[in-house]
Amino acid sequence: MKTTILKSALLLAAGLALGPAQALEITLPAETAVYQESSLPGYQLAMAHCLMCHSAQYVQTQPHTSPRSYWEATVKKMKKPFGAPFPEADIEPIVDYLSKTYGAEGTAGK
Ligand code: HEC
Known part of the structure; x- marks a missing residue:
């Protein structure tokens, strides 16, 4: 009886010691945080x-x-009221890129 308890205690201690040292395998999802590459200047x-x-x-x-009208409204909204600091002149090329890459004028995700 005494040996059994001692064995359990040893196994438990071994388990605790091994626990945090075991390698943790993490598989990251596909990169979704950046914009889809394009030759359009808006990219x-x-x-x-x-x-x-x-x-x-x-x-x-x-x-x-x-x-396109949706992307234009969205990009303008990022500037005002949200406060994005890009120049007015960049709105048109960004809207063009978004419409053709992520919107009705493009093929991404379709
Ligand atoms: C100054 C910070 C800021 C910058 C820079 C910014 N955004 Fe946003 N964006 C926001 C905020 C705040 C929201 C709203 C988040 C929420 O509703 O939870 C948002 C939401 C969005 C959404 C979700 C739809 C919506 O209407 O809420 C889209 C799409 C988007 N942004 C696109 C863009 C694009 C494209 C740019 C570059 C032209 C941009 N953002 C730059 C702050 C920013």
Whole structure:
């Protein structure tokens, strides 16, 4: 009886000692935080201006049927009232890139 208890205690101690040392395997999901690469000038602008507050996931999760007017309203909203500091001149190329990459004019995710 005494030996059994001692054995259990030893096994428990061994288990506790091994526990935290065991390798933890983590499989990360596919990269979704950045913008889809493109030769359109708006791609570089989106990478520069649209990742400082949130990842590209907000853009990726919008309906792919969204028209240009939706993207324009959204980008303008990021500037005002949300306060994104990109110049007015960058709005048009960013909207063009988003419409063709994530919106009704593109094929991404379709
Ligand atoms: C100043 C910080 C800031 C910057 C820079 C910014 N956003 Fe946002 N964005 C926000 C906030 C705040 C929300 C709203 C989050 C919420 O509702 O939880 C948001 C939400 C969104 C959404 C979700 C839909 C919606 O209307 O709420 C999209 C799409 C989006 N942003 C795209 C962009 C794009 C494209 C850019 C670059 C042109 C950009 N954001 C840059 C702050 C920012």
